[in-house]
Amino acid sequence: MSTVTATKPASAAMRWFSSVVRSREFAIVLAFLLLVLATTLKNPRFIFSPDGWRDLLVTPSMLLVVAIGQAVVIISRNVDLSVGSVMGLTAYCIGSIFIAVPEMPVILGFVIGIAFGTLLGCVNGALVAFGRVPGMVITLGTLYVFRGINVMWTGSNRINASELPKGLLNLGTESILTIPILTIIAVAILLIVAWYMANTRGGREYYAVGSDPVAAELYGLPSVKRVFLSFVISGAMAGLAGVIFAARYGTIDSQVGSGFELQAVGAAVIGGVAIVGGSGTVIGAAFGAILLTTISRSLPVLGIPDFWQQAVVGALIVGAIVLDRILALRQSQRLVAQRFAEEKA
Amino acid sequence: MSDKAHTPTLELKNVSKRFGPVVALRRGQITLMPGSIHALVGENGAGKSTLVKIIAGLYERDSGTFTLEGKPVNFKSTAEAKAAGIAVIYQEPTLFPDLSVTENVFMGRQPTGAIGRIDKAKMRSEVIGLMERLGVDIDPDRPAEGLSIADQQIIEIAKAVSLDAKALIMDEPTAALSGVEVERLFQIARGLRDEGRALMFISHRFDEVFSLCDTVTVMRDGAYIATEETATTSESEIIRQMVGRDVSDLFPKETADIGEVVLEVEGLTSTGNFSDISFSVRSGEIVALAGLVGAGRSEVARAIFGVDGYEQGKVKVGGKNLPKGNPRSAMDAGLALVPEDRRKQGLVMDASVARNAADAIRSKLTKAGLITAKAENKSAQIWARNLEVKTASLDAVAGTLSGGNQQKVVLAKWLAAEPQILIIDEPTRGIDVGTKSEVHRRMSQLAKEGMAILMISSELPEVLGMADRVLVMREGHITAEIPRENASPETVMFAATHSADEVRREGQDK
Amino acid sequence: GCSSSDKAAESGTSGGSTNEEPAGGDEAKGSGNNSITFLPKNLGNPYFDASYKGIQAAAESFGASTEEVGPAEATADSQVSYINTATQQGVGSLIVSANDKAAICDALVEAKDAGVKVVTFDSDTNPECRDIFISQADAEGIAKAQIDIVSEEIGDTGQIAILSAAANATNQNEWIELMKKELEANHPNIELVEVVYGDDDDQTSFDKTAGLLQTYPELKGIVSPTTVGIAAAARYLSTSEYKGKVALTGLGTPNQMRDYVEDGTVIEFALWNPEELGYLAAFAADALMNGSITGAEGDTFSAGDLGDYEVGKDGVVLLGDPYRFNKDNIGDFDF
Amino acid sequence: MKRIQQEEYLEYGTPGWKRLILRREAIIFALLVLVIIAAIITTPAFASTKTVTYLLLDTAAIMMMAFPMTLVMITGDIDLSVGSMVGLSSATLGLLLVNGMPFIVAGLAALCVGVLGGLFNGLLVTRVGLPALAVTIGTMALYRGIGKGMLGTLAVTEFPKEWTDLAKATIGSTGIPVVVIVLLVMMAIFIVLLHFTSFGRGVYAIGLSKEAALFSGVRVERTRLILFVISGFIAALAGIYFTLRYTSARADTGTGLELQVIAAVVLGGVSVFGGVGAIAGSVAGVLLIGVLAQTLRLHSITSDVISIVTGVLLILSVTVGSLALWVQKKRSQTKARAEAAKG
Ligand SMILES: Nc1ncnc2c1ncn2[C@@H]1O[C@H](COP(=O)(O)OP(=O)(O)OP(=O)(O)O)[C@@H](O)[C@H]1O
Ligand SMILES: Nc1ncnc2c1ncn2[C@@H]1O[C@H](COP(=O)(O)OP(=O)(O)OP(=O)(O)O)[C@@H](O)[C@H]1O
Ligand SMILES: [Mg+2]
């Protein structure tokens, strides 16, 4: 008995370790580490300088939070193409508020930004969930609508960093123990959402709804609510990204975040979130976002000519998903062979 | 207490339901008593599943009364019905393919700890317990994706059984199961009955109805016909009430001239599924592939037809090698496969009946490179009529047909192709008695006309009744080849549960 | 992206300078149509916003109606649709900043054939496609001003880099060529290490600046001849360890650059007054519409408060030299 | 009820004309006609041959790409790389012309690039088994990047005049551009391909259920591969057209075009889940967006409003259908209830 209890924790740890190593996320993390290593060897300042270290951590934070929301939507078998527009509209909204009320506490700005994004997410969610129509069409529609409203509202205006309160802008660079605050915010949210998705009834229901919507309905799961909430989460995350944009970049015109939707979807897919729903994790999506952002930052350092950088990014995206797929296939083949061997024995 | 025993757990009266012009249910009626198992029987399309779905809260009834323990209820969603204590096993398994078996069983009601954290260890051990009770060995951590229909059905059963429900509704739970699993299920069902729960059981197999159920309700054309005690009625009586006429021979086997070998399989091997499968089928011959669920029979059929690849071996049709992994060339060579999963493999559920019925003969219908809806309809009409497919119209979406009628469309689709070799996986799954004998009659006739038929079936009577030769598979190997005259329930079951060596030894002993 | 100041890449190129539309002026005069349609590269660009203010002010003084239309994103094909629409509407004149010198040419020629007076400003098309081009400053002047500033600030020696807009923005590329020539000729100790492209997008320009600083530890200065680029670069620099160590200059608007000039990130940058540019363009359009000029070399017209201007070679009208903004004078400007 | 009367189910349930009218494509077409009538009434400048010319010239590239996109989306895939392929084709054409190649050779090379790009997409999707959305997000960056890398700072503006003129030429005084002939031929080919061939039947089957299609002998992977190749080829063709029409070869040509094409196709009734849609619907979708934009521009309404209108239209196109379905369901339910109460 004592031997059993003695070996059990060890084997549990082993099991955990091997499951981590085998997970799809691990491949992405490995790719990320290799990339950082290569770039740092070429130019140590990539991480060993205050700016380099800060940029490494802070630059992905915006795509990271958007990818979190996107992952939840994709897991429940939808896609949110409006995130870029939501982000842009929120950035401008929050910028305008800060200009009107400069003494507003920065934290309130974050709350308002998230609330505003949530509101836009509710529009998407309500249309998709209650209308029972494909999310891709609705959010393609709101991509245009929100951007149109943004352009209409902003006009030729542009918020410059000089108009924004220093408190907000400082957030873009300040750090605690060399970890930028924006990164801490993003990671904290990531951990909360990841825990929720993995460990609560609600979280698992997103997977169920995405895995087979018809079964979810037959089974009596609250599909409408889950679909609605997935868009709300995505909206909230895009709203947060809008605030992060304002803090980090300071200049807000009517085109903030345009094209971001495909990056967010790309990050989620690279991170192993199946586009047909039902599988993947927000952690994976977050690593996808980090990888994607860091690739484009390290290419100039690696000496890739400017004109060819986008091509290399594209090739790496394709390479990453192909590699992931090949690893997954290997894995399943090994499992089959193993099962067969066990059956024979 | 005695009062409670006399209030029906669940009672529906005069329930009706229409889908546009289609009247699925005209006068549905059923009364489930606590501590009793109630059978519901009727032809394909009689409205049984519709009744189930009304009970489940999936459909709202158009009229009629529905009471639960004497109180009228009006479910607006499946969640409400579930909360009220009704567990349902639908006719078609509805699992979440990406989630693990454990999660599938407990979705939406996982045991939770502090701040809503799911207790995964507890969940897992409960599932292991459940699987033990059902006597099956399914890895609780594997995803539901890729499970055989039988395994899926078992998980559905585990799911429903573990729900502490007042009423358990089972819509053809045994259609995909073979004897052993069925017996396990029945034990559990009886256990639940003895706990005082009400059970409803739908099946087209009368032996099951009589061995399990206390009461039986017959439906026809969407209306209630009669309710009887199983002890006081007979199979032929029920069939008469159900079909409105007598059904002649259930296995009308005709003798056919056995001709040349047309299908030859040599040493077929696919890691993890089956290995070293060799056999041949002659024209005019019906060969049954028997075995327990999960023996790998469907995999063999799929590999022959080219839907799956294989690592070693050869498939020859009329002496010529068939390229592997290419269903089209298999079809061109005269092969047809009626697959086991009609919902996913047999039919395009969202396409019309006509499109589906013409799907296997698209190239034949093409004239000067063009295909028209008219040509499709014409060919569909012929076969839909031959098999008496019950549908509102030819452009009805296949998914709205009743389960048995869907199966008929799959048959129609492949018979239209006029194949030389017909591989047919569970030909009569979910088909009512009347049509079943019709399907069997047609198979016999086709064999007589020279077709070679390879039939996979988990129904022993069907195997024994129809086959000229029985091949038995166990765990991916052929363990025995039994000619018709030697085939008996005992010989087939022995081969299905023992290795080839043991079977051979047993044969020598005799 | 929202571009800066563009300038005639073609002002130097030879080619048919003849204006092929002698009758146009009379036609417009006769119709009495003096509505002006303003088509910037894209909407939501403060540079063009300032220009439009100038156009409106001018139009008010001579009593014409104005209208601003344009695509949300700066692409040539979407500009064509707007030009076509203006042609159909039969407006009096069209003031355009071209997203591509060739792509919108045919549409403009068609507009001219329909009697619309075409004035390009800020960024030109091929000369035969328009009546007049209002140039902000000549290309050599723009290039030289920026090199002068950066060489002064870095002590005429060391590495510099350029942060441009889109890779095939003609005006940018011409300036960059001229800057290279200027460096070669007069600043042999300055090494231009790389030209990067921020696509006139804030975020891209910001991240490219970070990349430059990391890649070239010895970098002394950055030149960004685009308003979007210089503002993004300034914002990155102002919060980085390189603030005050790496010089930054280029073309920027005072409102965007004010803070960075005040906090010392940027010492001096250049630009012309986009409002005046618009003002001048509107007067040129008016002169074309009322037939007082045809756009031929030597034509003169009065541009209200700015005084008189003469049409030069290839129908180019020059606004003046670029203006250098620094701590001392930036307070006087608001655009 | 006795045994079902055979004649009852041997026919289609709804008469042909009714099915035709209730089709999504017909509704979009009706909307298109309404918008055109409204435009003619409210906008004096609209009713001119110029409108026809500009409208068709502006929408030609999107229309071309909408044909294969319709098929690709009906199989349940999607091709996001078409906009980038337009740019890559334009860059290839420009680069080869600058280097002295004859136009025909350069054009054929650009088309080859399109075929290769489509093949690459298709192989990744069918052979490696990756989701089309993921693959084409990647190749969208890849193809655009290659185009940018090839051209660098180059912007080619010199093209044979006979070709650039052809791209803009109209048929006599009708105002109908010559390119419309190409579009009509393409439309005919795609209509036959999708609606009247065994291949087309397979396309629908794949979109509704890949597995069932496979079991019916549809060459699923090959069909999908072919469609990606066609999509790449036509995107390259659109790239050549774009280049000639705007007399300018740039790597950023066609940026964002993919979403415009998808929006039009979806508006025309193609389901993003696959299995549903028709060529006629996509044509109507492209024209509807085109006519609306044209009309709004003539009223000097700015691009922001046009983008809002496009978005709202997209949203309405799906929600109205869903609402109508709901109403229909409720109505038939009440009817059924009433009848049940009577009987
Ligand atoms: N959603 C629907 N839309 C239209 N018709 C439907 C729908 N669901 C069921 N029907 C029709 O209602 C009738 C009854 O179907 P139901 O599924 O209840 O039959 P069943 O008794 O379960 O048959 P089986 O034994 O074959 O499973 C059939 O004719 C079927 O086509
Ligand atoms: N795609 C798959 N991935 C993993 N395992 C599979 C897959 N398909 C089937 N299996 C497993 O392989 C075994 C053989 O299944 P198969 O369907 O061939 O059995 P069968 O003898 O045809 O039974 P049935 O009577 O249900 O037709 C089963 O245990 C099943 O769970
Ligand atoms: Mg049924």
Ligand SMILES: [Mg+2]
């Ligand atoms: Mg099977």
